[in-house]
Amino acid sequence: MPELPEAETIVRGLEGRVPGRRITAVEVLYDDVIEGPARDFADFVSDRRIDRIDRRGKNIVLVLDDRGRVVVNLGMSGRLLIRTPGDDGPPPTHPALRFRLAPEGAGDASPVLVYHDIRRFGRLRAMEPTAYRTWSRSLGPEPLGRRFTAQALEEALSHSISPVRSWLLDQRKLAGVGNIYANEALHVARVHPATPASDISEGRAGRLHRAIRRVLREAVRRRGTTLRDYRAADGSEGSYGASLRVYGREDEPCPRCRTPVERIVFGNRSAFLCPRCQPRP
DNA sequence: AGTGTATCCTGCAGGC
DNA sequence: TGCCTGCAGGATACAC
Numbered sequence: 001m002p003e004l005p006e007a008e009t010i011v012r013g014l015e016g017r018v019p020g021r022r023i024t025a026v027e028v029l030y031d032d033v034i035e036g037p038a039r040d041f042a043d044f045v046s047d048r049r050i051d052r053i054d055r056r057g058k059n060i061v062l063v064l065d066d067r068g069r070v071v072v073n074l075g076m077s078g079r080l081l082i083r084t085p086g087d088d089g090p091p092p093t094h095p096a097l098r099f100r101l102a103p104e105g106a107g108d109a110s111p112v113l114v115y116h117d118i119r120r121f122g123r124l125r126a127m128e129p130t131a132y133r134t135w136s137r138s139l140g141p142e143p144l145g146r147r148f149t150a151q152a153l154e155e156a157l158s159h160s161i162s163p164v165r166s167w168l169l170d171q172r173k174l175a176g177v178g179n180i181y182a183n184e185a186l187h188v189a190r191v192h193p194a195t196p197a198s199d200i201s202e203g204r205a206g207r208l209h210r211a212i213r214r215v216l217r218e219a220v221r222r223r224g225t226t227l228r229d230y231r232a233a234d235g236s237e238g239s240y241g242a243s244l245r246v247y248g249r250e251d252e253p254c255p256r257c258r259t260p261v262e263r264i265v266f267g268n269r270s271a272f273l274c275p276r277c278q279p280r281p
Numbered sequence: 282a283g284t285g286t287a288t289c290c291t292g293c294a295g296g297c
Numbered sequence: 298t299g300c301c302t303g304c305a306g307g308a309t310a311c312a313c
Contacts, residue, residue, distance in 0.1 A: 002306055032289085058307080075307050077291080094291085119290045121307060162283065171308085178306050228293080230306065268285070270304085
C-alpha cells in the first residue's frame with residue numbers, strides 16, 4: 001500500500017465521519033484478514049464506540065472507548081471505505097469485512113466502514129492497550145514527527161551495513177516509508193539505493209532526512225499515490241503519481257538530468273534510480 | 282546481522 | 298481470443 005501518506009489520507013477521510021459512532025455489528029467475509037479467531041475479534045469490537053482514528057507508520061488505528069485498539073495494516077491492496085447505504089457509486093468489489101456503525105440520531109443513516117482488499121495481504125488486529133504500546137514501541141520513529149531528526153537518522157544509519165533502501169523499508173527503523181517513497185527520497189537526496197547505510201556521511205544523512213520529509217509531506221498534500229488499488233476513505237484517488245521522479249519510470253528521463261532511469265532488483269524489490277544523479281557508492 | 286527465497290493472494294499488462 | 302509469464306505501495310519465516 002499504502003505507505004504513510006496513503007494511511008494518513010485515509011485517516012483524515014474517516015475523521016469527520018467515524019469517531020463518536022458505535023460499532024453495532026461486524027460482518028467477516030474473509031477471516032484471513034483478521035489476526036486470530038474471528039469470534040474473538042468480533043467480541044473485542046462489538047458494541048464499542050470508536051473514539052478516535054490514529055495512524056502509526058503505515059497502520060491505521062481505531063481507538064475504542066475502552067482504550068482497546070484495532071490496528072489495520074493495508075498490505076498491498078487494502079482499503080478502508082466509509083459508505084452510507086443509499087449513497088451512489090458502485091458497491092465495493094472485494095469487501096473482506098464490514099463494521100456497521102450506529103446512526104447518530106433519528107433520521108441519520110447508519111454508515112458502514114468496509115475493509116476492502118483484493119489480495120488480502122492486509123490484516124486487522126485487535127489489541128489491548130498494553131499490547132498496543134508494546135507493538136507501537138517495536139516500530140521506529142514517525143518520519144514526520146519531532147523525534148526524527150537529521151542527527152537521529154545519521155546515528156541510526158551508522159549501525160547498519162544494509163543497503164539504505166532496505167534500511168528505509170524496515171519498519172523497526174523508521175515507520176511509514178515503503179518502496180515508492182524510499183526510492184523517491186533517495187533520488188531527491190542523490191543517494192544510490194544500494195549504498196551501505198553506514199557509508200552515508202553526515203552531510204548526506206542530512207540531505208536524506210530533508211528529502212524523506214519533503215517527499216512524504218508533498219505526497220500527503222496530494223492525498224497519496226494511486227497506482228492501482230489504493231483509494232482514500234471516500235473512494236477517491238491520490239494524485240502524487242504524476243509527481244513521481246523515478247518510481248515505476250524505468251527508461252524514462254531523469255527529471256533532473258534526463259539520463260534514463262534504471263531499475264535494479266535487490267531485497268526482492270525493484271529499485272529505481274538515476275545512474276548519473278545517484279552514482280554507485 | 283544480513284541476504285536471497287518463498288509464501289500469502291488477485292488482477293492486469295504484455296508477448297506470442 | 299486465449300494462454301502464459303512477470304509484476305505489483307507489504308510482511309514474515311526460513312536457510313545460509
